[in-house]
């Protein structure tokens with residue numbers, strides 16, 4: 654049975670900032686993972702990466718992992734008297750078309766496009782409102 658495990662950065666970051674990796678695994682087999690960051694003060698969680706082993710794709714694992722990240726981020730802010738406001742994540746315009754469909758399905762909106770960051774493609778910024 655698949656379970657989540659959480660790995661926080663060691664040593665911990667300064668103040669309320671945190672970097673955490675959420676890993677979904679079945680025993681020793683890693684199904685997928687996501688890493689997120691917050692400075693800890695402003696209700697913003699930034700997902701740095703999310704990926705699922707292609708052998709386990711399209712079974713809802715990616716959505717479950719992002720849901721877990723949101724749950725962790727909510728807990729982080731609420732334990733400090735605040736609340737989660739926004740989750741953002743970047744997607745590569747051409748090489749992460751599936752990732753973009755994935756984010757749209759999860760309710761993220763494309764809110765910006767960064768040019769001259771990647772080679773021969775744009776970097777697209779997606780945001781999910783949580784308030």
Ligand SMILES: CC(C)(COP(=O)(O)OP(=O)(O)OC[C@H]1O[C@@H](n2cnc3c(N)ncnc32)[C@H](O)[C@@H]1OP(=O)(O)O)[C@@H](O)C(=O)NCCC(=O)NCCS
Nearest residue numbers: 703704705710711712713714715716744749752754755758
């Ligand atoms: C994007 C990724 C994390 C999705 O993981 P996953 O476990 O397959 O996703 P889920 O099964 O939870 O899919 C949720 C929704 O995403 C979309 N989706 C997922 N895989 C898709 C595919 N191959 N084609 C089209 N849409 C897809 C669908 O809308 C799907 O909902 P549905 O199955 O009800 O139609 C995975 O494909 C991956 O690791 N890709 C490479 C890395 C990457 O692009 N990361 C995201 C950067 S933003």
